[in-house]
């Protein structure tokens with residue numbers, strides 16, 4: 001009898017789907033587990049009506065499908081009015097061009113000048129902002145609890161008052177293997193909530209593998225970003241992700257909504273509650289201005305920014321303060 005072949009293939013990992021209508025304590029555990037491992041999860045039964053989600057996706061899609069001359073009225077590569085539209089957002093800096101167009105809107109702390117936001121999207125995006133702010137606070141509350149902190153701790157405005165969204169459009173790419181939709185990166189802020197249509201493309205790094213984030217009807221993708229990894233002293237993981245160029249005729253539409261801090265001169269670092277002599281701070285303190293400057297520098301060099309702010313072994317710290325060896 002032939003010996004049965006050992007199945008050496010690894011089981012296919014998938015991004016967990018968390019049902020927010022499950023009992024709170026289960027949800028907190030599941031969110032804590034996903035945030036500390038893959039750094040990504042999806043939520044369903046989050047309370048945001050499907051109609052609102054569909055409206056956001058369809059209005060973003062409509063904008064990107066307007067005649068070029070109409071779209072170009074909104075073309076703007078800086079965010080001085082709180083809105084911008086650009087093809088290949090990092091065209092002037094990146095080594096590889098991205099096969100994607102993006103509409104970008106800053107929602108907070110200062111609202112956009114709405115006349116600079118494409119008219120077809122105004123209503124849907126304003127409505128989306130209200131819904132996602134609530135969901136974001138809810139999630140932050142549960143992420144706080146997962147760390148054994150007061151529910152309100154991470155909901156603090158100083159961590160989440162910057163709110164931005166992108167309306168990405170990934171059109172059909174004739175040679176998808178030769179380019180990318182969006183290069184690998186980590187998100188700089190605290191937490192990202194991604195609404196995506198039914199076209200797959202987003203992938204998350206896990207070891208040497210890339211895991212597809214399969215679209216789930218009514219689901220929203222949540223990922224931990226760099227600042228939250230740092231604040232949690234590496235308990236939560238900000239994980240690299242990318243989007244493949246779209247090989248399908250149907251466009252891929254996605255709307256990530258980014259929460260983060262906004263005060264450029266406030267000091268950030270691991271929360272003192274999460275630092276103890278046996279759990280020293282992994283990161284030093286820094287200002288948001290330092291952080292953002294580094295984010296773009298490291299990105300250009302193909303590195304993640306969090307490494308840059310790590311305390312070197314010689315300067316192990318306790319209670320978030322540098323230990324003075326002199």
Ligand SMILES: O=C(O)CCC(=O)C(=O)O
Nearest residue numbers: 166168194202243254256
């Ligand atoms: O398009 C997506 O699904 C994700 C986009 C993304 O990762 C980003 O804009 O940071």
Ligand SMILES: [Fe+2]
Nearest residue numbers: 185186187241
């Ligand atoms: Fe991202």
